[in-house]
Amino acid sequence: xxxxxxxxxxEQGLLARLQRFCPAELVGDDAAVLPGVADRALVxxxxxxxxxxxxxxxxxxxxxxxxxADVGWRSIAANLSDLAAMGAxxxxxxxxxxxxxxxxxxxxxxxxxxxxDCLRPFDTPIVGGDICxxxxxxxxxxxxxxxxxxxxxxxxxxxxxDAILVTGIHGASRAGLELxxxxxxxxxLSIEERAELICAHQRPHPRLDVIPLIQTVRSELAIxxxxxxxxxxxxxxxxxxxxxxxxxxxxxxxRAAIPFPAAFAHWLSEEHALEWALYGGEDFxxxxxxxxxxxxxxQARLGxxxxxxxxxGAQPDVILHDSLGKQPDRLLTLDQGxxxx
Amino acid sequence: xxxxxxxxxxEQGLLARLQRFCPAELVGDDAAVLPGVADRALVxxxxxxxxxxxxxxxxxxxxxxxxxADVGWRSIAANLSDLAAMGAxxxxxxxxxxxxxxxxxxxxxxxxxxxxDCLRPFDTPIVGGDICxxxxxxxxxxxxxxxxxxxxxxxxxxxxxDAILVTGIHGASRAGLELxxxxxxxxxLSIEERAELICAHQRPHPRLDVIPLIQTVRSELAIxxxxxxxxxxxxxxxxxxxxxxxxxxxxxxxRAAIPFPAAFAHWLSEEHALEWALYGGEDFxxxxxxxxxxxxxxQARLGxxxxxxxxxGAQPDVILHDSLGKQPDRLLTLDQGxxxx
Numbered sequence: 015x016x017x018x019x020x021x022x023x024x025e026q027g028l029l030a031r032l033q034r035f036c037p038a039e040l041v042g043d044d045a046a047v048l049p050g051v052a053d054r055a056l057v058x059x060x061x062x063x064x065x066x067x068x069x070x071x072x073x074x075x076x077x078x079x080x081x082x083a084d085v086g087w088r089s090i091a092a093n094l095s096d097l098a099a100m101g102a103x104x105x106x107x108x109x110x111x112x113x114x115x116x117x118x119x120x121x122x123x124x125x126x127x128x129x130x131d132c133l134r135p136f137d138t139p140i141v142g143g144d145i146c147x148x149x150x151x152x153x154x155x156x157x158x159x160x161x162x163x164x165x166x167x168x169x170x171x172x173x174x175x176d177a178i179l180v181t182g183i184h185g186a187s188r189a190g191l192e193l194x195x196x197x198x199x200x201x202x203l204s205i206e207e208r209a210e211l212i213c214a215h216q217r218p219h220p221r222l223d224v225i226p227l228i229q230t231v232r233s234e235l236a237i238x239x240x241x242x243x244x245x246x247x248x249x250x251x252x253x254x255x256x257x258x259x260x261x262x263x264x265x266x267x268x269r270a271a272i273p274f275p276a277a278f279a280h281w282l283s284e285e286h287a288l289e290w291a292l293y294g295g296e297d298f299x300x301x302x303x304x305x306x307x308x309x310x311x312x313q314a315r316l317g318x319x320x321x322x323x324x325x326x327g328a329q330p331d332v333i334l335h336d337s338l339g340k341q342p343d344r345l346l347t348l349d350q351g352x353x354x355x
Numbered sequence: 356x357x358x359x360x361x362x363x364x365x366e367q368g369l370l371a372r373l374q375r376f377c378p379a380e381l382v383g384d385d386a387a388v389l390p391g392v393a394d395r396a397l398v399x400x401x402x403x404x405x406x407x408x409x410x411x412x413x414x415x416x417x418x419x420x421x422x423x424a425d426v427g428w429r430s431i432a433a434n435l436s437d438l439a440a441m442g443a444x445x446x447x448x449x450x451x452x453x454x455x456x457x458x459x460x461x462x463x464x465x466x467x468x469x470x471x472d473c474l475r476p477f478d479t480p481i482v483g484g485d486i487c488x489x490x491x492x493x494x495x496x497x498x499x500x501x502x503x504x505x506x507x508x509x510x511x512x513x514x515x516x517d518a519i520l521v522t523g524i525h526g527a528s529r530a531g532l533e534l535x536x537x538x539x540x541x542x543x544l545s546i547e548e549r550a551e552l553i554c555a556h557q558r559p560h561p562r563l564d565v566i567p568l569i570q571t572v573r574s575e576l577a578i579x580x581x582x583x584x585x586x587x588x589x590x591x592x593x594x595x596x597x598x599x600x601x602x603x604x605x606x607x608x609x610r611a612a613i614p615f616p617a618a619f620a621h622w623l624s625e626e627h628a629l630e631w632a633l634y635g636g637e638d639f640x641x642x643x644x645x646x647x648x649x650x651x652x653x654q655a656r657l658g659x660x661x662x663x664x665x666x667x668g669a670q671p672d673v674i675l676h677d678s679l680g681k682q683p684d685r686l687l688t689l690d691q692g693x694x695x696x
Binding site: 042043047050054057100109147163166170 | 383384385386387388389390391392393394395396397398399400401402403404405407408409436437438440441443446447449450451452453482483484485486487488489490491493495497498499500501502504507509510511585586601
């Protein structure tokens with residue numbers, strides 16, 4: 015291995031190589047100047063990811079589960095998903111990297127390729143960044159978006175009687191991670207099923223495609239009120255619980271309606287599949303609370319992976335109910351989430 | 356020491372305590388929604404700072420030079436200075452922190468106090484952030500600002516004949532660092548002089564106050580063209596060299612006009628003082644290239660620390676000239692800068 019490292023080319027050398035990932039007109043000043051957003055509000059979100067905590071890229075730990083391209087993709091996807099969760103359209107992202115000096119230049123370029131691949135369909139530029147030396151590989155992304163203020167999606171605006179619509183299947187990312195960590199798992203899966211689950215983990219799709227559909231349906235049905243929602247990055251149960259807590263409401267969920275990958279039938283017990291769907295996290299779907307007629311119309315446009323999983327109620331609890339009558343009602347809580355320290 | 360640490364209260368516990376540093380209406384969703392900027396352009400900048408590289412807070416290294424409050428202040432000041440360098444007014448900042456679990460909660464609160472102290476005069480909120488575990492204390496800040504597009508200050512727009520105006524003294528931050536690292540230095544300094552230099556290092560002031568003055572002078576003199584400039588965070592020489600490179604011009608500087616702290620007379624040789632003024636860095640003043648009449652008018656409003664240090668010329672070199680005739684002309688280069696890997 016005679017690879018060029020960051021130590022060989024220095025910060026300026028690396029920046030020069032990475033400029034091709036940024037629009038030329040935004041590079042070269044102390045800050046980037048972007049077009050204004052006219053009558054729309056600005057939306058801002060930010061995330062920090064650390065090697066060995068949020069992923070393992072093999073720089074510090076030989077248990078490598080994530081390629082640099084996938085780290086790039088997922089760090090961007092998480093931030094774009096936060097914009098989607100607000101009903102916003104992306105404007106640009108900034109990227110800060112902390113990198114050990116021994117990292118190959120090609121590795122950093124692969125990271126940027128992954129970021130660019132994720133940004134490309136949304137025509138969203140990298141508008142700035144910083145690179146510095148750090149013993150631990152660290153990424154901090156900030157994403158900017160825009161939204162008409164009355165179309166912003168918030169957690170605190172769910173109303174009793176709202177339908178709860180999820181935009182896609184849950185548990186796939188958690189299953190993909192399991193297959194990466196324990197390749198001997200899931201012997202009953204086909205090669206395609208296995209690849210699809212791993213891909214769900216490595217290349218999650220932020221649901222920015224849902225935002226214009228919401229506006230279309232809103233117009234068609236002449237619905238003016240704000241809808242509630244967030245993304246399911248910390249799990250489907252977490253999203254519903256957070257929305258209910260912020261809105262001062264509760265929810266009834268139908269166990270049979272929770273959408274998880276068909277492949278789970280060849281691998282997991284029903285209970286196990288349900289746990290991953292509810293608590294697995296990182297599926298980056300949207301969980302929306304909206305008038306029932308709007309939920310039905312939106313589901314029709316989103317296709318069969320989208321599902322109305324329940325309804326908002328006045329009682330503050332979130333209850334998982336088995337409409338088939340096989341299991342007793344279950345109270346969902348945040349206990350199964352984890353804390354980062 | 357029986358201090359509460361991050362490990363004791365977890366991520367959610369820390370976030371709850373830090374919410375008092377953010378406007379309540381911006382907290383609680385996947386992203387923050389800010390007012391739009393109407394007919395102004397957006398300006399975005401970002402920085403990452405790593406313990407042991409950009410400062411030493413004593414978490415990893417007993418040689419502690421920077422208190423958490425000062426780290427907070429300086430990380431914000433650097434980003435606000437980048438906005439000032441673009442002629443922009445700040446809208447808000449995001450803050451990402453990577454923190455070891457053993458860090459005392461009070462330490463993080465002190466960091467945020469320092470950030471808030473720096474932001475307060477500019478009425479600029481912390482609009483978002485992320486906190487995660489990291490073995491190395493890391494801060495990533497993104498700052499958002501707004502500017503009328505025709506008033507943006509850029510590096511590439513300096514014109515032959517422009518005066519070069521610096522908004523204040525240089526070398527003070529470098530001197531303050533020296534006094535912190537080697538307290539036995541500067542025996543000839545008074546207590547006040549010593550404190551002032553240390554303060555220049557620990558609590559630099561982003562020159563956002565200069566921006567409205569530029570517009571006032573521009574209106575008074577009916578000057579329409581864009582002015583050029585950047586901040587002197589990487590040193591005065593670096594700023595002038597970068598502007599000249601971007602604009603395809605050169606500069607003549609008058610050695611006697613370079614403004615450094617009066618206290619240097621009790622401590623440093625003339626040569627040493629000049630080196631720190633030119634290459635010390637982190638003074639966070641603005642270096643502006645603008646029509647000479649405008650430079651004179653702006654200098655009058657900024658006071659005596661602001662100085663016209665030279666003029667832009669057609670030859671691509673940056674020459675330091677001694678108008679007193681004691682020293683030969685000197686060609687300035689970027690060689691004395693340092694790279695981060």
